[in-house]
Amino acid sequence: MGTGLKARVGKYADNIRVLDPAAFDAPLAAPADKPSEPLPEKTLIEHLRGNRDMFAEVAPDGFELEAMLKEAEAALLGSDKLRKCDHLSLLGAVMSAAQLGLRIGDEFGHAWLEPIWQPHYAHTTDGKWTGHFRARLIVGYRGMIALAESHPKISTVIGVQVGAREEFKLKRGLKKDKLKHTLHTGPGTRGDAVAYYALARYTDGSTKFWHFTRAEAEEHRDKFASQRRFNEKTGEWRVVGPWKKHFDAMAIKTCIRMLAKQLPTSSALAAAIAVDGGVRVDLGKDGIHHADRPETLNSNAPSPDHEGGHGDGLAWSPECEYCVDDVDGEKHFEQHATAAPVDGCAYCEQEAAWRGLPTGSPA
Secondary structure, eight states, rough: OOOTTHHHHHHHHOOOOOOGGGTSSSSOOTTTTTTOHHHHHHSSSHHHHHHHHHHHSOOOTOOHHHHHHHHHHHHHEEEEETGOOHHHHHHHHHHHHHHHHBBBTTTTTTTEEEEEEEEEEETTTTTOOEEEEEEEOOOOOOOHHHHTTSSSTEEEEEEEEEEEEEEEEEEOHHHHHHHHEEEEOOOSOOOOOEEEEEEEEESSSSSSEEEEEEEHHHHHHHHHHHHHOEEEETTTTEETHHHHHOHHHHHHHHHHHHHHHTTTOOOOHHHHHTTTTOOOOSSSSSGGGHHHHHHGTTTTTOOOSHHHTTTTTTHHHHOGGTTTTTTTHHHHHHHHHHHOTTOHHHHHHHHHHHTTTTTTTTT
């Protein structure tokens, strides 16, 4: 979220009507030169608050539901694309978090709300497909560890990355596998990650583990990553999303998922694996097992954001690290950011589409 939350709250006040502005320590006043207009439907935050009782019915005893709902609202305030998602998928994602007893956001690292672009969402009046953003729940490896440890036969579950400067030995045997990992305790860093493993210790002292080398993790990513984007210049698909931004965490999470197949059956962990990364619109209690997978949503099609078109002509974004040295692109963007309409400029029409602005308006 960062320190820019208040600025974003003010900027998007017209699109998000929060019922209790004081909860966010900042008034949600609309800009003076652009008065708020009544919205034809409930906002996503209103949907969340209006369905609190539904979440409470499925949440485990003792779960801090109110805190989780505030985390979901904060996630909405911090993401343009999440605010564009349909309300059913958002309710489904939050309901899954409540049902599993997982908190949302970086503080606990249990789970996150993530928007995903679905090109084939609905038909227009002329019979053509139209796309839409939908929300899904991404369960982090810490969330999976918490659920695995809830089984009465399991004492501890850990997920670890192995640094290049650390001693790591693995021996497979007919009766018992042996794993030895000596952490680097001297000066300097542990080194780049060269391997990952997840280990479960049972209450009787026995253990189970699953191991990946970095090369094996990369191979798994290339084969199974659900978020990809097509590069028109190279004619190839490339991996984006969590596997691109958080490779080590995703590798550890994959080890835990593979290890879960060897552990005693846990209904909570099985449900988390079933709903992880899926879009849930079935709000019944069993709907957590019937989330739509990204493949069925055709989510591999290019997502309408700046990254997908970076480098095409003068497309430029102030939030893109690769645009820093694009002087011409920055000047072009600034000209349209002042008052010039984007209508008629192919580059800025695309940029407007990425930013959710109507064609013909100032950038």
